[in-house]
Amino acid sequence: MGKDFSSALRPAIVMTVLFAALLGIAYPLAMTGIGQAIFPSQANGSLVRDARGTVIGSTVVGQAFTGERYFQTRPSAAGKGYDGLSSSGSNLGPASQALVDRVKPDVTKRREEGVSGPLPADLVTASGSGLDPDLSPANALAQAARIARVRGLSVEQVRNIIAKQTEASPLGEEHVNVLALNQALDRLPRAAAPDTPTR
């Protein structure tokens, strides 16, 4: 046993150093070089800029929308909401009082907006990351009446935008990217009475 031990010392130490250099330095740096060369946009976070070059978000990561004029994002447990430095789910269990206390006011709010019938689940539940970039089409449709009212559009127009922005995959669920959807809203020609809340 003693001989086994002493014979293992040098390989253990030298191999640690060699593999650290190969796998901990060379591999990630080489991949960074390749990624930056072939897919610079994705490698740098798929950032979206406005006309003046200011970064307004990422197509991949969600950002908070809380106002009435935009499609609102799901509840988020990342920091104070959509904090890109502390991704997290709520981690509340299924029979949690805290979960019910959080969902109830959201349900009330939607009912006041005039959403009737069963609410789409993702409208009132927090995502796993707290940075979910998407809504389910049902969630977006539930918000369509409010958007139409606030923006002075017809519900039909809003529904069309949702349909156009909906992405489907046989490997996951139908979803709408909130940032893209809201940008599409902003691109619409202004209606007769823009931005005038009806209440």
Added chain:
Amino acid sequence: MTLQGWFLILLFVGILLALTKPVGLWLHALYEGRRTPLHLVLGPVERGFYALSGIDPNEEQGWRRYAVHMLLFNVALMLFTYAVLRLQAVLPLNPQGLGAVSEHLAFNTAISFTANTNWQSYGGESTMSNLSQMLGLTIHNFLSAATGIALAFALFRGFARRETKTIGNFWADMTRITLYLLLPICVIYTIFLVASGVPQTLAGVVNVQTLEGARQSILLGPVASQEAIKMLGTNGGGFFNANSAHPFENPTALTNLVQMLSIFLLGFGLTWTFGKAVGNTRQGWAILAAMLVVFTAGVTVTYWQEAAGNPVLHQLGVAGGNMEGKEVRFGIAASALFAVVTTAASCGAVNAMHDSFTALGGMIPLFNMQLGEVVIGGVGAGIYGFLLFAILAVFVAGLMVGRTPEYVGKKIESREVKLTVLAIAVLPLVILGFTALSSVLQQGLAGPLNKGPHGFSEILYAFTSAVANNGSAFAGLTANTPYYNGLLGVAMWVGRFFIIVPMLAIAGSLAAKKYTPESAGSFPTTGGLWVGLLVGIILILGGLTFLPSLALGPIADHLAMIRGQLF
């Protein structure tokens, strides 16, 4: 449940079955030390590594020598990572200017990554610099996976070799697996991930002016290169706190499918390699069949429960399945499947928060781990763990029907059975012992976020995950305390190495035996009867040991949930 959901599950299993033999063949070439086309490029690296560290790759090692060399290498790696984490503040590539990782967290994390667990007591984005992610953590993702496969090779040789004292050379096994298997796949995998939207940069935080005019900070980093090996090596330690739920780790439904496939890929292949190594590939398929029976049952329950949703929320007027803690782009089916895959294999990456699953939907991931991570399992660790159950199964069959206990040409005798029981008994002792302790101590009770039975589930899940070297969590538990970091660290170490050492002793003992050809008195180990026996042994052992604890946690939680009783 939808047709589309079941299509995804069938597609997933179908792709893996198609890849089992090709991957198994590749692994078998490495098992035998044959040249591969990749030797042209990486051969000089391999020889250079041996030369610099004074290794003779052709030296055959007995089981003790194999074990000591493996252990010492793992200890050296662990100390290296501990040092990197503690020195983080003064090392380069730290764009956020993060301070040193605390002693107890660095202790926990270093063990965690060495043991192929990747339990995260920390939130990646707020704790680890880019250098720590690369140099401290990514290397373990490769080397703990390579160590696991090397150990499986050692046990295969125990079954395959006759009347010899040796089971191979640890350094040669580990180096070849890293260079000719893990690294090349990861290079291609990383490029695919970057193309799909996973960042790969040394930059840090990007400041965003959102459409509504608020400020948001987004963290970038060398994510893709770590993500690839995190999945392929069944490690599961995410770059970000939210792991594969984070859109930067897992941006699309396609990356999600590929991530799930890569968790199981090497585990599937290794069953074939085992069959080939012992001279009958049907032995490998029989093992895979038994694993798939347990896996399919688990997927069905979790998918069914998650699709049925949470009656507590239905009461409030919310429709449909349980979306708390799940991402819209994946939805119910892809999240339920991921949860069962990641806990059947000892990966522990998550694309949805298991803590927020329905009570029974979340019980399956817990139960998967309690079965000993042998349903596919961690790379290498899954198959050697499963073979321990196979030894037990032939022993039980021998007692029941009076057949000689033999497996793939080796007589199973008292020494092997004793060592097997020793290895298998570690799991429940540590899980239940530490869970009980934490359910009465103040430091333990301070951990759970949820109250009532779900809080108990959080503690039970943590120790199960640690001992089983999984690394997923009911993440409401506040584990970054000296108490939990310390105890979970011990649990992970015991769960890894207290199984490995008896397993290697079995390999040594088997290698010394002579070949016993199959006779009329042998119990056949390829047909449906054998598959049923294996499944029975695994479920009965797991069921008897852990059902009482499950009754206190998830089952009580389920009864509360359907009655609408809140905590």
